[in-house]
Amino acid sequence: MRGAIAGRWWLIGITAALVAAWLLPGLVGRYYTQMLALAGIYAIVAQGLNLLAGYAGQTSLGHAGFYAIGAYCGALLATKLGFGFWSALPFSMLLAGVAGVLIAVPSFRLEGPYLAMVTIAFGIIVASILVEWSDVTGGTQGVLNIPRPEIFGTRLPLERQFVLIILILALTTLLMRNLMRSPWGRAFMAVRENPIATEAVGLSTRRVKTIACTLSAALAGLGGHLFAFFQGFISPEAFEFEASIFFLTIVILGGAGTLAGPIVAAPVMVFLPELLQRFIDYRLIIYGTLIVAFLYALPLGIVGSLFRHWGRRPAYAPIGAAAEVATAQPAPSVRANTSGPVLELEGVRMSFGGVRALNGVGFAVEPGTIHALIGPNGAGKTVLLNVIGGYYRPTEGRIRLRRRDITGISPHAVARLGIARTFQTAQLFGEMTVLENVLIGFPGQTVGRLLDSALVTPRLRREEAERVAAARQLLDFVGFRGDLDARANSLPFGHQRLVEIARALAMNPILIAMDEPAAGLNRIAVLLVEHHMDLVMGISNRVTVLDYGEKIAEGAPAEVQANPLVIEAYLGAEDIDVPIAAPISA
Amino acid sequence: MFQLVLSGLALGCVYSLVALGYHLTFITSRTLNFAQGSAMMLGAVITLILVVDFNWPTLPATLVSILLLGVFGLALERFAVRPFVRRGSMAWVMSTLAVGIIVENVAQLIFGKSPRGLPNELAQDPVMVGGAGIYPLELLIPVVVLAIAVAARLFYGSTMLGRALRATAFDREASLAVGINVDWMIGLSYAASSMLAAVGGVLIGPLIGVSSHMGFLIGLKAFAVAIVGGLEHPLGILIAALAYGVVENLIGGHFGSSAKEIFGFGLVILVLFLRPAGLFGRTRLRRI
The missing domain is CATH 3.40.50.300 (P-loop containing nucleotide triphosphate hydrolases)
Structure with missing residues (x-):
C-alpha cells in the first residue's frame, strides 16, 4: 500500500506544477513569464549538469557546448529542412548525447583540473565553430525566424510555451528522481564517492562516466532546443564560456547533488541581474560578489544547506526500501563448486x-x-x-x-x-x-x-x-x-x-x-x-x-x-x- | 613564416608566465587561480594608467604594478580561496572565476570598454631579423622569461623561503610539523602567481593593446598549456607554452583566428587523451 501512495506523489507534484504554470502568466504579466520560462530552461540544463557534476562528481566547465549543439540542431532543422519543434527534438538530444560520448571517451583517465580542461576546450571549440562555420550556423548573425512550438497544428502563445517548459522540467526532474533512487543512481554516486570501490564491486567506471556524460549532454541539448524555439532566434554569444560558468553556478548555488537545487537556483540566477538592473554599470561586479558571498554562506548550496539544517541527507531512499517484502531470501549462496583450484x-x-x-x-x-x-x-x-x-x-x-x-x-x-x-x-x-x-x-x-x-x-x-x-x-x-x-x-x-x-x-x-x-x-x-x-x-x-x-x-x-x-x-x-x-x- | 614563429615564441613566453602561476598555486595548495587572466589584464591596466595618465616612466610603473598584483594575489588567496579550502570544498573554482569577473568589470568601469595602446619604445619600430620584421620587445620577452626562470631556480635552491615553499609543495603535513607556516606559503604562491601574470600583461600589452577583457582568452590558453605541459612540471609547461604560441600563430596566420582556437583546443584534447597527466607529467600509480 505504501508503495502505491508514494508512487503517486510525483503525479500530484507534476499536476501542481502545471496548474501553477497555467495560472502564473496571468498574475505576473508577459515580461516575468518570459523570465520564468528562461529560468525553467536553465533549470533543465542545470539538472543535466547536476547529474554529471553533482551526482557523478565529474565537473564540466563546457556544458554550454552541449547546450549550443541542441539549440543549433533544432534551429537549423527547423529553418533549413522544415522540421517542427517536436520532430526536431529527438535529433537535438541525440546529437548532444553523441557529443557527450565523444567528450567522455578521451576523458576516461582524466581527473580534476585535467578533466576540467577537456570540458573547457570542448566548450570553446563549439563556440568557435558556431562563428567560423558561417555557411551553416549563420556565423555571428546566428539563426533567425525559428518557428514557435506547435501542438496539433496551433502555434503556442508565450503563456502556453511556459506551461510546456514547466512540463518538460517536471518530467526531467522526475527522471532524475527515479534514477537517483535506483541502481544507476547508486552507480553515478559511487563513481563520485570512490572510483576504486566502484571497480571493486564490478562496475566499470568508464561505462558509468560515459552514461552520465551522455545523459547530461542530452538534457543540455534538450534545454538548448527549448531555448532556440522559445526565443525564435539564436546567436553565438549565448553559448560562450560564460554560459558554462553560469550553468555550473546554478548547480553549485542550488546544491550539487540535490534534486531541487537547480529548480531553486535557476530563478535566483535569472532574477538577480534583473534586480541589479538599475546599477547597470556595477551589475557584474555585484553579481560576482554575491556569488562569492553565496558560496561562503551556503557551502552546500541553498537546498543542500536546508537539508543539512533539517538533519537530512539530500538523497533518496532506495525504491525497495519502502516496500515491505517479507519474502524469505536465501542466505548468500555460493556458486557451484567445481573441482580444481579456484x-x-x-x-x-x-x-x-x-x-x-x-x-x-x-x-x-x-x-x-x-x-x-x-x-x-x-x-x-x-x-x-x-x-x-x-x-x-x-x-x-x-x-x-x-x-x-x-x-x-x-x-x-x-x-x-x-x-x-x-x-x-x-x-x-x-x-x-x-x-x-x-x-x-x-x-x-x-x-x-x-x-x-x-x-x-x-x-x-x-x-x-x-x-x-x-x-x-x-x-x-x-x-x-x-x-x-x-x-x-x-x-x-x-x-x-x-x-x-x-x-x-x-x-x-x-x-x-x-x-x-x-x-x-x-x-x-x-x-x-x-x-x-x-x-x-x-x-x-x-x-x-x-x-x-x-x-x-x-x-x-x-x-x-x-x-x-x-x-x-x-x-x-x-x-x-x-x-x-x-x-x-x- | 619566420616572423610568425618569432612572434609565436614571444606569445608563448607570455603564456608560460601566466601558466607558471597555475603551477605555483597548484603545487602548494592543489588549487588553481582562475583569475590569472584577470590578474594579467590588471597588471597591464595599472601600468598603462601610471604611464599614460600619470606620466610615469615605464620601469617604475611596471614595478609598482607588479607589487600591487602581489598584494592582489595575497588578498585573493585569503578571501576567495582559503575559506573554501579549509572546508575541503571545491568552491574555489567558482570563487576565483567570480573574482575574475569582478576584476574585469571594475577595470572596465575605470578604464572604459575600448582597448588602449600601452606605449613602449621597444614596440614602435620593427627591426629586421633574418628577413622578418619584429619588434625589439618581442625579442626582449624571451630574455625576461629566461631571467625569471633563472631567478626562480636560484630562489628555490638557495633561500630559506624558497626551500620552505618547496617543502610545502612536497608534503604539507610534514611542513607543518617542522614549523613552516603553510598558509603563508600558499598565500605567497598566490602572490607570486599574480605577479607573474602581471609581468606577462606588461610584456604583451604594447603588442596587442590593453583592454579589460584582454586577459580572458589568454588566461584560458595559459591554463591549457599548464595542463598540457603537466601542472607539476615547470619545464614541461614552458615547452608546451612555447609550442602552443608558435603553432597557434602559424595556424592563425594561415586560417584565421577562429580556426586557431578550434585547432589549438582540439590539440589540447588530443594530447590529454594520449597523455592523461600532460606531456611531461607521469600518471602516478594509485596506492590502494
Missing part, C-alpha cells in the same frame, strides 16, 4: 620502476578453503592482492580464476568474474548509506538496465525489494547492528569493515580477497592478508608466506609456523636477540 598464480612478477615488489610468486587457492597470505611489512602482500584484483597489471606471470586466464583484465571485470575484495582500509562510498553500500554489490543491476532505472518499472521495484531484503540479511549475517540509513563515513572503522564484507558477499563471489580484515568467514574460498598471527593460524587451512616479493613457504599453519625461513623473515637472523612474548603483529 585461483592459480604462476610466476607472478611485479616491478615498479626498478623496485621488484613480487618476484615470481605462484600458489593455488583450493575451493572452500581459507588461504592466508602472510609476511613481514613490505613483503608484497597487498601488491599481490592488487595484481589479482586487476588494479596492477603484472610485469610477468599468469593468474587464472577457475582455469580462466584473468591476467591484466580490469578490476571491474575481475570482480564480475567472481573475486570480491576488501581493502586494508575499508573502501566504502562515504556519502552513501550503509544500505546503499551493500545494495550496490549485487550483480546484474545496471548493465543493460538503464530504462528500468529511469522509469522505475515494476520489474525494478520487485528486484529492488528483493535486494533490500537480501542486503538486510547480509548485514545481519556479518553482525552489523547499526543504523542502515547512516552515512557510511559516519561509522566507526569496525562497522565500516563489516559493511565492506557484506558488500563483498552481496557480489556472490567465488573468492573473497581480504586485506587485513581481522574477521573470518567460511563457505567461500577466502584469500586473506593478515598480520594477526593468532587469527591466521587459528582459521586458515593453508598459509603462503611472502618475503621481498618471493614465496618463501607454503603449507598448513603448523608447518609454516615451524619453518625456519619464516621465523627468520619475521624475527630476523638468529643472532639478534629480541625477546618475543606475543605473536608478532607488525
Whole structure:
C-alpha cells in the first residue's frame, strides 16, 4: 500500500506544477513569464549538469557546448529542412548525447583540473565553430525566424510555451528522481564517492562516466532546443564560456547533488541581474560578489544547506526500501563448486620502476578453503592482492580464476568474474548509506538496465525489494547492528569493515580477497592478508608466506609456523636477540 | 613564416608566465587561480594608467604594478580561496572565476570598454631579423622569461623561503610539523602567481593593446598549456607554452583566428587523451 501512495506523489507534484504554470502568466504579466520560462530552461540544463557534476562528481566547465549543439540542431532543422519543434527534438538530444560520448571517451583517465580542461576546450571549440562555420550556423548573425512550438497544428502563445517548459522540467526532474533512487543512481554516486570501490564491486567506471556524460549532454541539448524555439532566434554569444560558468553556478548555488537545487537556483540566477538592473554599470561586479558571498554562506548550496539544517541527507531512499517484502531470501549462496583450484598464480612478477615488489610468486587457492597470505611489512602482500584484483597489471606471470586466464583484465571485470575484495582500509562510498553500500554489490543491476532505472518499472521495484531484503540479511549475517540509513563515513572503522564484507558477499563471489580484515568467514574460498598471527593460524587451512616479493613457504599453519625461513623473515637472523612474548603483529 | 614563429615564441613566453602561476598555486595548495587572466589584464591596466595618465616612466610603473598584483594575489588567496579550502570544498573554482569577473568589470568601469595602446619604445619600430620584421620587445620577452626562470631556480635552491615553499609543495603535513607556516606559503604562491601574470600583461600589452577583457582568452590558453605541459612540471609547461604560441600563430596566420582556437583546443584534447597527466607529467600509480 505504501508503495502505491508514494508512487503517486510525483503525479500530484507534476499536476501542481502545471496548474501553477497555467495560472502564473496571468498574475505576473508577459515580461516575468518570459523570465520564468528562461529560468525553467536553465533549470533543465542545470539538472543535466547536476547529474554529471553533482551526482557523478565529474565537473564540466563546457556544458554550454552541449547546450549550443541542441539549440543549433533544432534551429537549423527547423529553418533549413522544415522540421517542427517536436520532430526536431529527438535529433537535438541525440546529437548532444553523441557529443557527450565523444567528450567522455578521451576523458576516461582524466581527473580534476585535467578533466576540467577537456570540458573547457570542448566548450570553446563549439563556440568557435558556431562563428567560423558561417555557411551553416549563420556565423555571428546566428539563426533567425525559428518557428514557435506547435501542438496539433496551433502555434503556442508565450503563456502556453511556459506551461510546456514547466512540463518538460517536471518530467526531467522526475527522471532524475527515479534514477537517483535506483541502481544507476547508486552507480553515478559511487563513481563520485570512490572510483576504486566502484571497480571493486564490478562496475566499470568508464561505462558509468560515459552514461552520465551522455545523459547530461542530452538534457543540455534538450534545454538548448527549448531555448532556440522559445526565443525564435539564436546567436553565438549565448553559448560562450560564460554560459558554462553560469550553468555550473546554478548547480553549485542550488546544491550539487540535490534534486531541487537547480529548480531553486535557476530563478535566483535569472532574477538577480534583473534586480541589479538599475546599477547597470556595477551589475557584474555585484553579481560576482554575491556569488562569492553565496558560496561562503551556503557551502552546500541553498537546498543542500536546508537539508543539512533539517538533519537530512539530500538523497533518496532506495525504491525497495519502502516496500515491505517479507519474502524469505536465501542466505548468500555460493556458486557451484567445481573441482580444481579456484585461483592459480604462476610466476607472478611485479616491478615498479626498478623496485621488484613480487618476484615470481605462484600458489593455488583450493575451493572452500581459507588461504592466508602472510609476511613481514613490505613483503608484497597487498601488491599481490592488487595484481589479482586487476588494479596492477603484472610485469610477468599468469593468474587464472577457475582455469580462466584473468591476467591484466580490469578490476571491474575481475570482480564480475567472481573475486570480491576488501581493502586494508575499508573502501566504502562515504556519502552513501550503509544500505546503499551493500545494495550496490549485487550483480546484474545496471548493465543493460538503464530504462528500468529511469522509469522505475515494476520489474525494478520487485528486484529492488528483493535486494533490500537480501542486503538486510547480509548485514545481519556479518553482525552489523547499526543504523542502515547512516552515512557510511559516519561509522566507526569496525562497522565500516563489516559493511565492506557484506558488500563483498552481496557480489556472490567465488573468492573473497581480504586485506587485513581481522574477521573470518567460511563457505567461500577466502584469500586473506593478515598480520594477526593468532587469527591466521587459528582459521586458515593453508598459509603462503611472502618475503621481498618471493614465496618463501607454503603449507598448513603448523608447518609454516615451524619453518625456519619464516621465523627468520619475521624475527630476523638468529643472532639478534629480541625477546618475543606475543605473536608478532607488525 | 619566420616572423610568425618569432612572434609565436614571444606569445608563448607570455603564456608560460601566466601558466607558471597555475603551477605555483597548484603545487602548494592543489588549487588553481582562475583569475590569472584577470590578474594579467590588471597588471597591464595599472601600468598603462601610471604611464599614460600619470606620466610615469615605464620601469617604475611596471614595478609598482607588479607589487600591487602581489598584494592582489595575497588578498585573493585569503578571501576567495582559503575559506573554501579549509572546508575541503571545491568552491574555489567558482570563487576565483567570480573574482575574475569582478576584476574585469571594475577595470572596465575605470578604464572604459575600448582597448588602449600601452606605449613602449621597444614596440614602435620593427627591426629586421633574418628577413622578418619584429619588434625589439618581442625579442626582449624571451630574455625576461629566461631571467625569471633563472631567478626562480636560484630562489628555490638557495633561500630559506624558497626551500620552505618547496617543502610545502612536497608534503604539507610534514611542513607543518617542522614549523613552516603553510598558509603563508600558499598565500605567497598566490602572490607570486599574480605577479607573474602581471609581468606577462606588461610584456604583451604594447603588442596587442590593453583592454579589460584582454586577459580572458589568454588566461584560458595559459591554463591549457599548464595542463598540457603537466601542472607539476615547470619545464614541461614552458615547452608546451612555447609550442602552443608558435603553432597557434602559424595556424592563425594561415586560417584565421577562429580556426586557431578550434585547432589549438582540439590539440589540447588530443594530447590529454594520449597523455592523461600532460606531456611531461607521469600518471602516478594509485596506492590502494
